[in-house]
Amino acid sequence: MLLNDFQPRPRLEVKQTRVEQPRFPVIDAHNHLSLPFGGDWDSRPIAQLLDVLDAANVRLIVDLDGGWGEHKLQQHLDHFKAAAPERFQIFGGVDWSAWRDDRFGEQAADRLRVQASWGAQGLKIWKPFGLTVRDQRGDLVAVDDPRLDPLWQTAGELGLPVLIHVADPVAFFEPIDQHNERWEELGAHPDWHFPSPPFPAFMTIMNGFANLVARHPQTTFIGAHVGCYAENLAWVGALMDRCPNFYVDISARISELGRQPTTARRFFMQHADRVLFGADASPNVDYYRLMYRFLETDDEYFPYSLRETPPQGRWNIYGLHLADDVLAKVYHGNAKRLLSIV
Numbered sequence: 550m551l552l553n554d555f556q557p558r559p560r561l562e563v564k565q566t567r568v569e570q571p572r573f574p575v576i577d578a579h580n581h582l583s584l585p586f587g588g589d590w591d592s593r594p595i596a597q598l599l600d601v602l603d604a605a606n607v608r609l610i611v612d613l614d615g616g617w618g619e620h621k622l623q624q625h626l627d628h629f630k631a632a633a634p635e636r637f638q639i640f641g642g643v644d645w646s647a648w649r650d651d652r653f654g655e656q657a658a659d660r661l662r663v664q665a666s667w668g669a670q671g672l673k674i675w676k677p678f679g680l681t682v683r684d685q686r687g688d689l690v691a692v693d694d695p696r697l698d699p700l701w702q703t704a705g706e707l708g709l710p711v712l713i714h715v716a717d718p719v720a721f722f723e724p725i726d727q728h729n730e731r732w733e734e735l736g737a738h739p740d741w742h743f744p745s746p747p748f749p750a751f752m753t754i755m756n757g758f759a760n761l762v763a764r765h766p767q768t769t770f771i772g773a774h775v776g777c778y779a780e781n782l783a784w785v786g787a788l789m790d791r792c793p794n795f796y797v798d799i800s801a802r803i804s805e806l807g808r809q810p811t812t813a814r815r816f817f818m819q820h821a822d823r824v825l826f827g828a829d830a831s832p833n834v835d836y837y838r839l840m841y842r843f844l845e846t847d848d849e850y851f852p853y854s855l856r857e858t859p860p861q862g863r864w865n866i867y868g869l870h871l872a873d874d875v876l877a878k879v880y881h882g883n884a885k886r887l888l889s890i891v
């Protein structure tokens with residue numbers, strides 16, 4: 550038998566809790582919505598989408614896909630925001646391909662003002678920033694490049710949070726060999742491998758990120774996927790301690806959090822005011838319920854994914870069994886304050 554074919558079934562007899570409804574209403578602060586036209590990765594009529602959100606008690610969803618261009622932003626505002634303004638927030642973005650000279654930061658800030666006037670309620674920065682985004686000379690733009698200061702400052706002045714994803718799982722920056730814990734995932738997605746060189750090292754990106762957040766205390770940054778470094782909650786927690794303007798979402802990382810339940814639980818308790826719920830998965834009742842089970846129960850050793858083969862690595866997770874006051878903040882309290890939801 551090849552190791553690839555090995556699919557052991559745990560013989561552990563432990564409690565299995567079915568969580569139908571979250572203990573408190575939920576705001577999903579990190580997701581991607583698909584238009585029912587135009588080649589998005591999933592599409593359904595808006596009434597169907599709202600049914601899913603209702604069934605999972607998700608009151609509001611932050612749609613980050615407006616950040617893929619101003620045309621797309623307008624489409625998402627027209628389609629989702631206009632149909633149910635109290636259920637959706639759409640974030641705008643930066644068109645890096647328009648970088649022509651050293652004044653790009655000011656131009657991006659101007660575009661952000663325009664996007665806000667259309668109804669964008671935040672700024673989404675995608676992971677090419679720090680990895681592949683280049684300036685007019687073809688040089689890689691560092692995450693803490695001062696030429697972009699006007700952009701971050703303007704987001705702060707407008708009261709728009711910046712939801713930012715830089716780097717990726719640490720293993721994506723390491724050689725694809727027998728020691729790489731995401732070997733299967735990288736096999737399925739070779740374009741997710743960022744060896745250095747030519748890419749910057751993981752910690753180069755993360756140190757730039759920490760500088761960026763510290764340099765703009767008036768701007769709120771939400772570090773996607775547990776501050777972009779779920780493997781190292783001590784690092785993320787230290788940056789949160791240093792920077793009151795730094796928040797994190799937990800999207801697409803219950804796999805990481807749930808394999809270090811003691812550390813993760815402590816992290817949630819210590820930073821309860823700055824952790825946001827987010828799924829980063831096409832809205833699906835079963836996946837929301839899995840996240841609720843992870844946050845609410847003390848169930849042990851269960852799959853973090855609905856897929857047959859766990860996509861991020863062959864391990865299981867443990868529930869965090871968070872107290873009600875922490876859950877209420879993570880599920881909606883923090884997002885409400887941050888996203889100015891009344």
Ligand SMILES: [Zn+2]
Pocket residue numbers: 579580581613829
């Ligand atoms: Zn995402």
